[in-house]
Amino acid sequence: MHTIVDFTIVPIGVGVSLSKYIAACERVLAESGLTYELHANGTNLEGEWDDVFTAIRRCHEILHAMGIPRLHTDVKLGTRTDKTQHMADKIASVRQKLNDRD
Amino acid sequence: MHTIVDFTIVPIGVGVSLSKYIAACERVLAESGLTYELHANGTNLEGEWDDVFTAIRRCHEILHAMGIPRLHTDVKLGTRTDKTQHMADKIASVRQKLNDRD
Amino acid sequence: MHTIVDFTIVPIGVGVSLSKYIAACERVLAESGLTYELHANGTNLEGEWDDVFTAIRRCHEILHAMGIPRLHTDVKLGTRTDKTQHMADKIASVRQKLNDRD
Amino acid sequence: MHTIVDFTIVPIGVGVSLSKYIAACERVLAESGLTYELHANGTNLEGEWDDVFTAIRRCHEILHAMGIPRLHTDVKLGTRTDKTQHMADKIASVRQKLNDRD
Numbered sequence: 001m002h003t004i005v006d007f008t009i010v011p012i013g014v015g016v017s018l019s020k021y022i023a024a025c026e027r028v029l030a031e032s033g034l035t036y037e038l039h040a041n042g043t044n045l046e047g048e049w050d051d052v053f054t055a056i057r058r059c060h061e062i063l064h065a066m067g068i069p070r071l072h073t074d075v076k077l078g079t080r081t082d083k084t085q086h087m088a089d090k091i092a093s094v095r096q097k098l099n100d101r102d
Numbered sequence: 103m104h105t106i107v108d109f110t111i112v113p114i115g116v117g118v119s120l121s122k123y124i125a126a127c128e129r130v131l132a133e134s135g136l137t138y139e140l141h142a143n144g145t146n147l148e149g150e151w152d153d154v155f156t157a158i159r160r161c162h163e164i165l166h167a168m169g170i171p172r173l174h175t176d177v178k179l180g181t182r183t184d185k186t187q188h189m190a191d192k193i194a195s196v197r198q199k200l201n202d203r204d
Numbered sequence: 205m206h207t208i209v210d211f212t213i214v215p216i217g218v219g220v221s222l223s224k225y226i227a228a229c230e231r232v233l234a235e236s237g238l239t240y241e242l243h244a245n246g247t248n249l250e251g252e253w254d255d256v257f258t259a260i261r262r263c264h265e266i267l268h269a270m271g272i273p274r275l276h277t278d279v280k281l282g283t284r285t286d287k288t289q290h291m292a293d294k295i296a297s298v299r300q301k302l303n304d305r306d
Numbered sequence: 307m308h309t310i311v312d313f314t315i316v317p318i319g320v321g322v323s324l325s326k327y328i329a330a331c332e333r334v335l336a337e338s339g340l341t342y343e344l345h346a347n348g349t350n351l352e353g354e355w356d357d358v359f360t361a362i363r364r365c366h367e368i369l370h371a372m373g374i375p376r377l378h379t380d381v382k383l384g385t386r387t388d389k390t391q392h393m394a395d396k397i398a399s400v401r402q403k404l405n406d407r408d
Contacts, residue, residue, distance in 0.1 A: 001162060006347035008276075008312075008382055013184075016217040016274045016388055019396075023403035038400060040343070040350040040393035041312035041382055049162075053155040060103060060151075060181050069184040070220045072212075074278050074382055075177040076314055076347055079162050082115075082171040082322055087346035090325075094344060097329035108212075108245035110280055110378075118286055118319040118376045121294075125301035140298060141243040142291035143210035143280055172322045174314075176280055176380050178212055178245055184220055189244035192223070196242060199227035205366065217388075253366075257359040264307065264355075264385050273388040279381040283366050286319075286375040 001049045004087055005077040007056055008042035011063060012070040024066060025059040032058070035087065042074070046087050049079075103151045106189055107179040109158055110144035113165060114172040126168060127161040134160070137189065144176070148189050151181075205253045208291055209281040211260055212246035215267060216274040228270060229263040236262070239291065246278070250291050253283075307355045310393055311383040313362055314348035317369060318376040330372060331365040338364070341393065348380070352393050355385075 011021045026043070029036040032055040034047040045052055060071055113123045128145070131138040134157040136149040147154055162173055215225045230247070233240040236259040238251040249256055264275055317327045332349070335342040338361040340353040351358055366377055 001159065004347065006312075006314075006345075010214055010216065010276045012214065012216060012222070013220040016386065018216070019399035020403045022400045026400065026404060037346070038397060039312075039345040040396045041310065041384075044346040049155075049159050053151075053159075057103065057151050064181070064183045070182040071180065072214045072276070073177075073179050075175075075179070076380055077175050077177070078173065078347075079166070080172040080322065081166045090346045091344060093325035094328045094332065097326045098332060106245065108210075108243075110210075112316050112318065112378045114316065114318060114324070115322040118284065120318070121297035122301045124298045128298065128302060139244070140295060141210075142241070142248040142294045143208065143282075146244045174316045174378070178278055180245075182220065192244045193242060195223035196226045196230065199224045200230060205363065253359075253363050257355075261307065261355050268385070268387045274386040275384065277381075277383050279379075279383070281379050281381070282377065283370070284376040285370045 001079055002046070002084070003049050003052055003077050003079050004044070004046045004085065004090070005052050005075055006042050006044050007073060007075045009059055009063065010072040010074075011068045012072060014068050021063055021066065021068065024062055028058050028062055029055055037087065044087050103181055104148070104186070105151050105154055105179050105181050106146070106148045106187065106192070107154050107177055108144050108146050109175060109177045111161055111165065112174040112176075113170045114174060116170050123165055123168065123170065126164055130160050130164055131157055139189065146189050205283055206250070206288070207253050207256055207281050207283050208248070208250045208289065208294070209256050209279055210246050210248050211277060211279045213263055213267065214276040215272045216276060218272050225267050225270065225272065228266055232262050232266055233259055241291065248291050307385055308352070308390070309355050309358055309383050309385050310350070310352045310391065310396070311358050311381055312348050312350050313379060313381045315365055315369065316378040316380075317374045318378060320374050327369050327372065327374065330368055334364050334368055335361055343393065350393050
């Protein structure tokens with residue numbers, strides 16, 4: 001089952017500067033071979049369900065190994081059976097609707 | 103890796119009455135053997151990472167098999183290495199703090 | 205516009221024991237007069253849109269005043285025009301579907 | 307209080323093609339004067355707390371007026387008192403950490 005996901009990992013108990021931990025997770029994603037894209041409040045990711053959640057679990061494992069005692073993560077995800085859709089399709093579809101009216 | 107999760111599945115494209123689909127997912131959870139509890143806006147669930155995400159994936163599979171073409175799901179999850187914690191502990195801890203001040 | 209909300213506030217930069225901060229937010233909700241209920245991963249809350257988001261903003265203000273430098277909050281919310289619905293209705297509706305099949 | 311937000315609106319009960327509704331909400335944001343950016347799974351938005359939640363409420367009002375009977379929305383938000391931060395800063399900070407190690 002293919003899924004398109006947005007997720008945000010929030011390290012707890014290691015101060016307020018979190019970008020180095022987000023960078024460590026981005027490296028996990030780079031090694032995963034999945035399609036992903038960082039944005040201002042999280043990371044978009046797509047692939048097979050098990051591959052996606054294995055990658056996110058791997059981020060948790062790496063971050064705990066860096067000394068973070070507690071992690072909070074938000075995931076928003078979608079699956080559909082009516083058509084095959086990728087991340088780029090979703091943005092293109094909204095942009096087309098915006099242009100249609102202009 | 104143990105995780106405590108809150109998740110909400112939103113069926114899309116099958117009208118506005120969604121409770122029968124939520125009930126179908128609750129039956130999946132009952133069969134999973136995991137600890138779970140329905141609340142007004144989702145379901146709390148805890149267990150090993152892979153068991154938890156297999157159960158949520160199974161909910162997606164069952165709901166798509168019921169004819170839902172598109173599903174949106176939110177997951178909030180926590181992992182920690184500093185101590186073992188269960189769902190009931192989290193509520194008890196807040197309640198104790200509320201009582202301490204009273 | 206009436207809304208039913210689930211929210212979770214995650215204090216960042218103040219260690220891993222967060223329940224006293226959650227308790228402080230619960231006191232804000234108690235004073236708000238809104239209907240709310242703590243669960244293992246957040247708090248359910250309902251009321252008029254502006255009242256709900258004023259209460260959540262007030263939680264942020266109180267927690268920052270307690271010395272928390274950074275807060276991450278998740279909110280899941282629903283609005284509907286087809287019928288009036290309250291938090292208790294949502295749970296009752298799922299429970300009825302579960303019983304119907306038994 | 308300044309906040310940086312990610313939100314996703316999920317229209318329920320109007321089929322599976324949702325991009326025209328997302329486009330309608332983007333127009334609301336364009337008129338709001340707030341800084342925002344569409345991504346594959348939602349929209350990033352920043353500004354004063356009340357302005358941000360007024361804009362999201364306005365999206366709900368517009369979408370209900372287009373005939374959507376039920377809406378589910380996810381919001382992830384951050385506030386901080388230790389420094390002023392904007393959306394672009396967050397991405398730049400992670401990218402710098404990625405480059406530092408390369």
